[in-house]
Amino acid sequence: xxxxxxxxxxxxxxxxxxxxxxxxxxxxxxxxxxxxxxxxxxxxxxxxxxxxxxxxxxxxxxxxxxxxx
Numbered sequence: 159x160x161x162x163x164x165x166x167x168x169x170x171x172x173x174x175x176x177x178x179x180x181x182x183x184x185x186x187x188x189x190x191x192x193x194x195x196x197x198x199x200x201x202x203x204x205x206x207x208x209x210x211x212x213x214x215x216x217x218x219x220x221x222x223x224x225x226x227x
Contacts, residue, residue: 164180165180165183166180166181166182166183167179167180168180175194175195175198176192176193176194176195176198177192177193177194178190178191178192178193179191179192179193
């Protein structure tokens with residue numbers, strides 16, 4: 159696992175098509191933005207751990223770049 163420290167507004171690039179930006183940092187919580195191609199599925203951990211509370215991943219549509227992932 160790669161561990162990085164970032165400040166608000168700083169970015170991390172994953173490959174050529176994914177950008178992760180730190181939007182806000184508060185005590186014990188960070189808000190991040192992820193820019194990725196629409197075919198890249200981004201899923202929160204709790205959706206994988208507790209599938210009863212969420213739609214099956216097979217049925218989750220890809221999000222558009224302008225929508226809130």
